[in-house]
Amino acid sequence: MTSRAGKEKPLPPAFQVRHDDARTWTEALSSVPLLAALSQRQRRKVAEAARIRRFTNGTPLILSRQAASELFVILEGQVSVAVPGRAPLAMGAGSFVGELALLDGGSRSASVVAEGPVVTLAITGRRFRKLMKTEPTIAIGIAEELARRLRAVHAAS
Numbered sequence: 001m002t003s004r005a006g007k008e009k010p011l012p013p014a015f016q017v018r019h020d021d022a023r024t025w026t027e028a029l030s031s032v033p034l035l036a037a038l039s040q041r042q043r044r045k046v047a048e049a050a051r052i053r054r055f056t057n058g059t060p061l062i063l064s065r066q067a068a069s070e071l072f073v074i075l076e077g078q079v080s081v082a083v084p085g086r087a088p089l090a091m092g093a094g095s096f097v098g099e100l101a102l103l104d105g106g107s108r109s110a111s112v113v114a115e116g117p118v119v120t121l122a123i124t125g126r127r128f129r130k131l132m133k134t135e136p137t138i139a140i141g142i143a144e145e146l147a148r149r150l151r152a153v154h155a156a157s
Helices: 040-049 099-104 125-134 136-156
Strands: 051-055 060-062 070-076 078-082 089-092 111-114 118-124
Touching: 040 118, 040 125, 040 136, 051 070, 070 099, 070 125, 099 125, 099 136, 118 125, 125 136
Parallel strands: none
Antiparallel strands: 051 118, 060 111, 070 118, 078 089, 078 111
């Protein structure tokens, strides 16, 4: 009997796990506070609705006053959030940005720029709304985080 070790054919590209495939990040999503309470199945649905987007240092994810198209969950790295008239705020892995304009259809209220290499899970507005309708736990998580942010703004003013 001959050994085939070292002679195995690689898997076809359709079956290879790609680091840029959002579904490979399903487990990492359990550490995102917004998504931590979701079941494995629900996190998989989020990952399936998203795509991985990478940004280099100084690259804007979001520009203030622009139309909204995506929500970003920061998986790796750090971003700077600049709201006109306020000091910039640093946000890192587990944070999410871009939800306000997707919720109300308005323009972006802040600019968000990568501070070094950043890996995000990007969800389009259409898919975000569908997730909120089919997975109420996500909608509740977004509402709770928005309430925390609003309280923080009121406490700071």
